[in-house]
Amino acid sequence: MSFEKVCKVEDIPEDGALGVEVGDTPVCLVRTEGEIHAVHDVCSHAEVNLSEGEVYDHTVECWLHGSCFDVRTGKPTGPPAVKPIPVYRVKIEGDDVLVSLTQES
Incomplete structure (x- = not known):
């Protein structure tokens, strides 16, 4: 499994998100409750960037339709x-x- 450096911890706002590219794949980094998570940066409903949405608890909310x-x-x-x-x-x-x-299972 190969990992790619994408940013510094301080680049991701607390209770916020940052959009990055890993190769050609859009990735949404989320920092919440002291943890950093990475998910695909495209909403499965409306195909817009989740990194532009709101973050709370362990949730990212799509800005377009919620x-x-x-x-x-x-x-x-x-x-x-x-x-x-x-x-x-x-x-x-x-x-x-x-x-x-590599996706988590």
Whole structure:
């Protein structure tokens, strides 16, 4: 499994999100409750960037129609989305955030 450095921990706002690219894949990094998570940065309902939405608890909310996703599992927690989004592995090395596109199971 290969990890790619995508940013510094401090680049991700607390209770916020940051959109990055890993190769050609859009990734939404979410920092909430002291943890950093990585999910696919495209809403499964409306195909817009989740990194532009709101973050609370372990949830990212799509800014367009309000679909909510649990960033730990990728599962939708609020309509109108019904399909989950991919969740990616995150590793912290010092101040660096690394992401692997290998999906968590």
